Amino acid sequence: MGSYNIAVIPGDGIGPEVINGTCDVLEAVADKFGHTFRFEELLAGGSAIDTVGEPLPAATLSACRRSDAVLLGAVGGPKWDDLPGNQRPEQALLGLRAGLGLYANLRPAVLHRQLSEACPLKDKFVTDGIDIMIVRELTGGIYFGDRGRRAGGSFPDGSPKGQEAYDTEAYSEAEIERIVRVGFDLAMGRRKKVVCVDKANILESSRLWREVVGRISTEFTEVSVEYLYVDNASMQLVRHPGSFDVMITSNMFGDILSDEAGMITGSIGMLPSASLGAPGKPGMYEPVHGTAPDIAGMDKANPLAAILSAAMMLRWSFHLAKEADAIENAVAKVLSDGYRTVDIAYADNFTILGTKEMTAKVIEAIA
Ligand code: IPM
Ligand code: MG
Numbered sequence: 001m002g003s004y005n006i007a008v009i010p011g012d013g014i015g016p017e018v019i020n021g022t023c024d025v026l027e028a029v030a031d032k033f034g035h036t037f038r039f040e041e042l043l044a045g046g047s048a049i050d051t052v053g054e055p056l057p058a059a060t061l062s063a064c065r066r067s068d069a070v071l072l073g074a075v076g077g078p079k080w081d082d083l084p085g086n087q088r089p090e091q092a093l094l095g096l097r098a099g100l101g102l103y104a105n106l107r108p109a110v111l112h113r114q115l116s117e118a119c120p121l122k123d124k125f126v127t128d129g130i131d132i133m134i135v136r137e138l139t140g141g142i143y144f145g146d147r148g149r150r151a152g153g154s155f156p157d158g159s160p161k162g163q164e165a166y167d168t169e170a171y172s173e174a175e176i177e178r179i180v181r182v183g184f185d186l187a188m189g190r191r192k193k194v195v196c197v198d199k200a201n202i203l204e205s206s207r208l209w210r211e212v213v214g215r216i217s218t219e220f221t222e223v224s225v226e227y228l229y230v231d232n233a234s235m236q237l238v239r240h241p242g243s244f245d246v247m248i249t250s251n252m253f254g255d256i257l258s259d260e261a262g263m264i265t266g267s268i269g270m271l272p273s274a275s276l277g278a279p280g281k282p283g284m285y286e287p288v289h290g291t292a293p294d295i296a297g298m299d300k301a302n303p304l305a306a307i308l309s310a311a312m313m314l315r316w317s318f319h320l321a322k323e324a325d326a327i328e329n330a331v332a333k334v335l336s337d338g339y340r341t342v343d344i345a346y347a348d349n350f351t352i353l354g355t356k357e358m359t360a361k362v363i364e365a366i367a
Pocket of ligand 1: 090093255
């Protein structure tokens with residue numbers, strides 16, 4: 001029977017509502033399986049800006065470092081939109097990713113059988129279902145590369161360009177290798193298909209990605225490897241989403257493609273994520289949906305993405321597979337029983353529940 005310290009960052013918008021309920025779900029798992037989860041609540045994002053004047057207080061980062069895993073709701077909101085780039089709530093996320101060394105972002109995009117009507121694609125395009133694991137590099141590339149402003153020089157006709165802003169995409173072999181290994185390892189436990197998404201027809205950094213993928217792939221002879229340019233990948237995602245298994249890609253391409261993949265499952269309110277660093281270090285788990293300020297505090301938010309993120313935490317950080325299954329099966333049962341939050345109520349024969357009632361149904365299904 002284990003005992004685990006969980007750093008909890010409720011954050012802004014609907015973050016606190018979905019995270020409170022998720023902690024209750026974890027308590028139910030603890031009761032059933034005889035574990036102890038200790039929750040330490042921490043400030044980050046807009047609420048930290050309001051309380052202590054900065055998005056990621058040092059105390060938050062150090063508490064996260066000491067924890068066994070971090071559970072985060074969401075950060076940001078219109079209230080803080082006018083702050084300069086380096087003081088925005090989103091800086092908390094980047095600071096946590098960098099500060100905890102979370103280089104591997106796992107974003108599963110799954111079309112739940114019970115939610116097939118939520119998929120915006122025509123049935124004929126999703127006959128094989130959708131079960132994609134996006135493996136996004138999270139601590140490198142253009143998000144963290146050299147950036148700034150400088151004088152822009154002139155056009156060939158001599159007219160001045162004015163000031164210029166630049167951001168840099170740079171990847172080292174070691175950074176690429178560690179994320180690629182995560183992808184191949186995951187593929188071994190899945191359908192053994194890796195797609196590497198890049199822009200190797202233009203970008204030198206992408207050409208290095210291909211070299212590294214080629215090298216690593218020789219260690220995984222059972223795994224098939226394909227390379228797609230990112231523009232083509234975004235097209236294939238809506239044409240043959242069922243053909244994808246594991247998709248490995250850079251920070252920026254992964255940001256964009258994971259939203260697209262999320263959308264084709266029809267329910268951003270259902271999507272969990274895990275951000276992992278070196279083995280044995282705390283991972284961070286968060287729903288993909290963000291703060292949804294328009295419905296914050298209204299008990300309308302779908303708690304299932306946060307609850308499924310907690311399941312990922314149990315599976316990946318604590319190696320509690322049975323317990324993770326218990327949460328995922330409970331979510332499946334609640335959906336099969338016809339319960340929906342408004343965001344996933346695509347037909348009128350469902351029972352619509354608020355955040356609290358939906359959470360309670362999941363807890364009931366675990367017990
Ligand atoms: C995400 C978000 C973040 C990102 C933002 C909020 C910084 O879009 O987690 O996908 O771009 O990584
Ligand atoms: Mg994003």
